[in-house]
Amino acid sequence: MNSQNNGIRRNEMEIVFDAIARNESFARVAVAAFVTHLNPTLEELADVKTAVSEAVTNAIIHGYENYEGCGVHGEKPAARTAEHPGKVRLQCVLEGDVIHIEVEDKGKGIEDLEKAMEPLFTTRPELDRSGMGFSFMEAFMDDLDVKSEPGKGTLVRMMKKLGTTAWIECEE
Numbered sequence: 295m296n297s298q299n300n301g302i303r304r305n306e307m308e309i310v311f312d313a314i315a316r317n318e319s320f321a322r323v324a325v326a327a328f329v330t331h332l333n334p335t336l337e338e339l340a341d342v343k344t345a346v347s348e349a350v351t352n353a354i355i356h357g358y359e360n361y362e363g364c365g366v367h368g369e370k371p372a373a374r375t376a377e378h379p380g381k382v383r384l385q386c387v388l389e390g391d392v393i394h395i396e397v398e399d400k401g402k403g404i405e406d407l408e409k410a411m412e413p414l415f416t417t418r419p420e421l422d423r424s425g426m427g428f429s430f431m432e433a434f435m436d437d438l439d440v441k442s443e444p445g446k447g448t449l450v451r452m453m454k455k456l457g458t459t460a461w462i463e464c465e466e
């Protein structure tokens with residue numbers, strides 16, 4: 295790595311969006327677009343998109359308990375539909391060819407994090423959840439760290455090295 299380039303090799307973006315189901319695809323595509331100039335392989339791109347999708351979906355359906363009431367399974371709007379949905383914060387930091395991603399909600403938080411991260415553990419079997427979200431994040435990214443506090447929210451941090459070494463030096 296050329297240390298002289300360290301300054302310009304960092305690139306950051308942050309978006310905050312409503313915690314509603316249709317924004318899950320928006321988040322996935324936003325992250326993919328952000329890393330495109332690194333020319334990631336299709337597999338790397340799919341891995342990152344899946345991990346983001348799982349974390350954002352969790353924020354929406356678990357963190358905020360799908361306030362919109364018309365979530366992934368089209369259930370009838372709940373009484374609380376009138377409430378404004380919470381916000382999800384998505385931050386991406388590129389350091390060279392490593393992407394650091396944070397997905398944060400200020401929702402209900404996780405009581406037992408250790409249990410929640412076990413494969414096949416879900417608190418929402420009635421929504422056909424399979425309890426594999428955290429396992430996918432772990433499998434598809436190089437590192438996963440989750441902090442959560444009941445009543446306060448959840449912060450998911452993950453990182454992945456994208457297999458490219460060529461930083462496209464076309465920036466002015």
Ligand SMILES: Nc1ncnc2c1ncn2[C@@H]1O[C@H](COP(=O)(O)OP(=O)(O)OP(=O)(O)O)[C@@H](O)[C@H]1O
Binds near residue numbers: 348424425448
């Ligand atoms: N952001 C969050 N806020 C509150 N609880 C969460 C959050 N993310 C995960 N959880 C809890 O952790 C459990 C496990 O999450 P995980 O993503 O592994 O499985 P799932 O979402 O239940 O199922 P799947 O992701 O396979 O559809 C969830 O059932 C939920 O109880």
Ligand SMILES: [Mg+2]
Binds near residue numbers: 351352423426428
């Ligand atoms: Mg999940």
